[in-house]
Amino acid sequence: MSLDTTSEIEIIKVATSKIDQVDFETLSFGSVFTDHMLVCDFRNGAWEKPIIKPYEPFLLDPSAKVFHYGQAIFEGMKAYKIEDDSIWLFRPEENYERFNKSAVRMCMPEVPEHVFIDGLKQILQLEKDWIKKGKGNTLYIRPFMIAIGSGVIAQPSTQYRFMIILSPAKAYYSGEVKVLVAEHYSRAANGGIGAAKAAGNYSGQFYPTQLAHNAGFQQVIWTDDATHTKLEEAGTMNVFFRINDTLYTAPTSERILDGVTRKSLIDLARREGINVEIRSVLVSELVDAAKDGSLKEIFGAGTAAVVNPIVGFQYKDVYYELPKMENSFALDLKEKLTNIQYKLAEDTFGWTVEV
Amino acid sequence: MSLDTTSEIEIIKVATSKIDQVDFETLSFGSVFTDHMLVCDFRNGAWEKPIIKPYEPFLLDPSAKVFHYGQAIFEGMKAYKIEDDSIWLFRPEENYERFNKSAVRMCMPEVPEHVFIDGLKQILQLEKDWIKKGKGNTLYIRPFMIAIGSGVIAQPSTQYRFMIILSPAKAYYSGEVKVLVAEHYSRAANGGIGAAKAAGNYSGQFYPTQLAHNAGFQQVIWTDDATHTKLEEAGTMNVFFRINDTLYTAPTSERILDGVTRKSLIDLARREGINVEIRSVLVSELVDAAKDGSLKEIFGAGTAAVVNPIVGFQYKDVYYELPKMENSFALDLKEKLTNIQYKLAEDTFGWTVEV
Ligand SMILES: Cc1ncc(COP(=O)(O)O)c(C=O)c1O
Ligand SMILES: Cc1ncc(COP(=O)(O)O)c(C=O)c1O
Numbered sequence: 253m254s255l256d257t258t259s260e261i262e263i264i265k266v267a268t269s270k271i272d273q274v275d276f277e278t279l280s281f282g283s284v285f286t287d288h289m290l291v292c293d294f295r296n297g298a299w300e301k302p303i304i305k306p307y308e309p310f311l312l313d314p315s316a317k318v319f320h321y322g323q324a325i326f327e328g329m330k331a332y333k334i335e336d337d338s339i340w341l342f343r344p345e346e347n348y349e350r351f352n353k354s355a356v357r358m359c360m361p362e363v364p365e366h367v368f369i370d371g372l373k374q375i376l377q378l379e380k381d382w383i384k385k386g387k388g389n390t391l392y393i394r395p396f397m398i399a400i401g402s403g404v405i406a407q408p409s410t411q412y413r414f415m416i417i418l419s420p421a422k423a424y425y426s427g428e429v430k431v432l433v434a435e436h437y438s439r440a441a442n443g444g445i446g447a448a449k450a451a452g453n454y455s456g457q458f459y460p461t462q463l464a465h466n467a468g469f470q471q472v473i474w475t476d477d478a479t480h481t482k483l484e485e486a487g488t489m490n491v492f493f494r495i496n497d498t499l500y501t502a503p504t505s506e507r508i509l510d511g512v513t514r515k516s517l518i519d520l521a522r523r524e525g526i527n528v529e530i531r532s533v534l535v536s537e538l539v540d541a542a543k544d545g546s547l548k549e550i551f552g553a554g555t556a557a558v559v560n561p562i563v564g565f566q567y568k569d570v571y572y573e574l575p576k577m578e579n580s581f582a583l584d585l586k587e588k589l590t591n592i593q594y595k596l597a598e599d600t601f602g603w604t605v606e607v
Numbered sequence: 608m609s610l611d612t613t614s615e616i617e618i619i620k621v622a623t624s625k626i627d628q629v630d631f632e633t634l635s636f637g638s639v640f641t642d643h644m645l646v647c648d649f650r651n652g653a654w655e656k657p658i659i660k661p662y663e664p665f666l667l668d669p670s671a672k673v674f675h676y677g678q679a680i681f682e683g684m685k686a687y688k689i690e691d692d693s694i695w696l697f698r699p700e701e702n703y704e705r706f707n708k709s710a711v712r713m714c715m716p717e718v719p720e721h722v723f724i725d726g727l728k729q730i731l732q733l734e735k736d737w738i739k740k741g742k743g744n745t746l747y748i749r750p751f752m753i754a755i756g757s758g759v760i761a762q763p764s765t766q767y768r769f770m771i772i773l774s775p776a777k778a779y780y781s782g783e784v785k786v787l788v789a790e791h792y793s794r795a796a797n798g799g800i801g802a803a804k805a806a807g808n809y810s811g812q813f814y815p816t817q818l819a820h821n822a823g824f825q826q827v828i829w830t831d832d833a834t835h836t837k838l839e840e841a842g843t844m845n846v847f848f849r850i851n852d853t854l855y856t857a858p859t860s861e862r863i864l865d866g867v868t869r870k871s872l873i874d875l876a877r878r879e880g881i882n883v884e885i886r887s888v889l890v891s892e893l894v895d896a897a898k899d900g901s902l903k904e905i906f907g908a909g910t911a912a913v914v915n916p917i918v919g920f921q922y923k924d925v926y927y928e929l930p931k932m933e934n935s936f937a938l939d940l941k942e943k944l945t946n947i948q949y950k951l952a953e954d955t956f957g958w959t960v961e962v
């Protein structure tokens with residue numbers, strides 16, 4: 253693949269910012285966007301010059317491949333502003349690498365670093381007023397790529413659009429989260445695309461998640477599709493189980509996304525002296541541990557919510573409530589991780605990158 | 608779901624047709640579109656009035672859910688013009704029903720019959736000059752629906768767009784087709800979306816299909832993702848195996864699309880007195896049958912190619928060539944089916960519907 257690495261980024265600014273119309277206290281996640289977006293098209297086997305320009309709708313042909321064959325991938329990251337007004341990213345190269353892994357799996361061209369990383373830094377500089385200080389305030393970053401070539405034949409596109417859009421966000425608070433353990437539906441196949449942040453993985457979960465909602469659960473914990481005996485991950489989060497004082501989380505695989513939050517929490521927990529075991533947890537183990545009281549915590553881990561404690565789970569029509577922990581690993585690790593992200597604690601891992 | 612069933616369809620015609628610029632002899636499948644498209648939006652819990660208007664690109668917000676979460680489904684059908692200039696569809700209600708089943712699985716609103724079926728008939732009347740007479744000439748019909756609501760949060764959209772676009776096509780000839788039996792990659796999970804014509808199912812196959820292409824194969828025959836021992840279907844075709852004089856095809860399931868061509872061929876074959884068994888065929892059976900000479904034919908069945916004979920398959924690095932059959936079930940059934948579609952044979956099944 254020939255990559256154009258020479259380009260600077262052209263910037264076209266909005267005439268007037270819409271920032272004054274935004275109430276930063278009542279933001280609903282992912283619904284408000286900043287003034288600009290980054291756009292970079294791939295045509296004739298090469299990436300064109302990236303451009304940062306006013307956020308606005310764009311035209312696509314009705315036969316664009318993204319509409320018919322779902323050739324689309326994305327990432328989710330955050331930018332943080334600290335006391336001295338500097339802006340920081342958290343392990344951005346992890347998202348960049350994962351994005352290109354997703355690209356390969358979906359038969360899309362890899363995006364060059366100067367477009368993804370340098371482009372991101374430039375648009376963040378331009379939009380720095382949209383990032384509010386204070387723990388919990390962030391700018392959610394959504395890099396994505398779609399197939400824009402036309403033609404209703406199920407073959408990879410030859411044209412793609414990479415974009416970065418930005419959405420200011422408050423701390424993600426989802427209330428009490430009860431989860432349903434999947435007994436029938438699944439999110440990923442062996443040899444499928446579950447490990448890619450591919451668009452189709454997410455809409456495939458909408459219906460079973462809606463059934464769960466209707467039954468009073470906020471999330472589904474997916475199990476392996478072949479046997480439904482192994483706990484895998486939640487819709488947009490990896491999952492941790494604390495049994496006695498050991499933390500368990502499934503190994504990443506072809507079916508499970510390699511989450512940045514997950515791997516960071518593993519490192520943090522181990523640094524804290526917590527025993528972490530990376531292995532598949534069986535549903536039966538979870539039920540047994542819930543019954544004998546050794547199951548202390550379950551929590552989700554992902555960029556949006558950081559750490560999402562779960563209050564109970566249901567499996568085969570039985571609801572298991574988790575104990576309220578004094579000494580919660582979930583809350584402790586969340587605090588430690590966000591302190592690093594907001595530069596309130598020393599970043600001994602070298603995870604934070606200044607913009 | 609509240610459905611508006613009162614609407615007539617508004618029609619805005621192009622000023623000048625582009626039909627004279629089209630060479631109907633050298634059409635590449637799915638790349639040329641007629642003058643008009645049908646558009647119908649779903650907003651505030653209801654379908655709006657459908658409109659037929661000039662085929663043209665349309666605007667979408669960068670955060671449209673279809674780009675990020677692949678909430679998109681489609682159908683594939685054909686219209687045929689016969690000697691007396693009448694226009695016919697083949698079992699359109701099957702596609703309509705399947706479309707709405709896909710919609711339910713993808714958490715999208717069902718499309719009312721007056722939009723899908725009546726809308727289709729109206730746009731076909733308008734575009735009748737684009738349908739050429741003669742066996743092999745068809746108008747390929749692509750109804751599809753995409754999530755147009757905005758917001759980068761993985762939840763179903765509240766706004767959708769249903770469209771019908773039309774593409775004139777010649778008989779689909781793909782040359783000699785050699786297939787690779789999947790040993791590692793898969794297209795669908797148990798409890799997944801394989802039975803839906805959901806966009807994400809198709810892009811998920813691009814990469815493994817490209818690997819197969821690079822190795823000299825035109826298609827992959829997918830196997831069940833859990834064990835890779837059962838033969839399932841090809842990228843956009845169901846698959847039949849002839850062992851001695853019996854035809855085998857996998858039962859449709861959550862992982863396998865319920866193809867209209869497949870079910871029509873089963874009925875036709877049975878009417879011909881051919882023994883058809885609907886059951887999973889194991890890869891090992893196929894290999895054994897190839898070795899002992901009882902494997903006579905393999906063919907794909909789908910709207911685009913109708914019947915696609917396969918000349919050989921590879922499994923675990925061994926290529927098995929199929930015999931050249933004098934008395935091919937594939938060619939015989941294809942002839943019988945297309946004769947019904949083009950009204951050259953009596954339609955005793957009542958499959959054809961005049962527009
Ligand atoms: C399926 C899935 N699992 C897990 C995660 C968590 O990954 P990360 O921690 O990198 O955000 C995400 C998303 O962000 C996801 O989409
Ligand atoms: C996955 C898949 N299998 C099989 C088929 C064949 O179905 P039909 O005969 O209705 O065209 C199609 C498509 O059309 C398909 O997409």
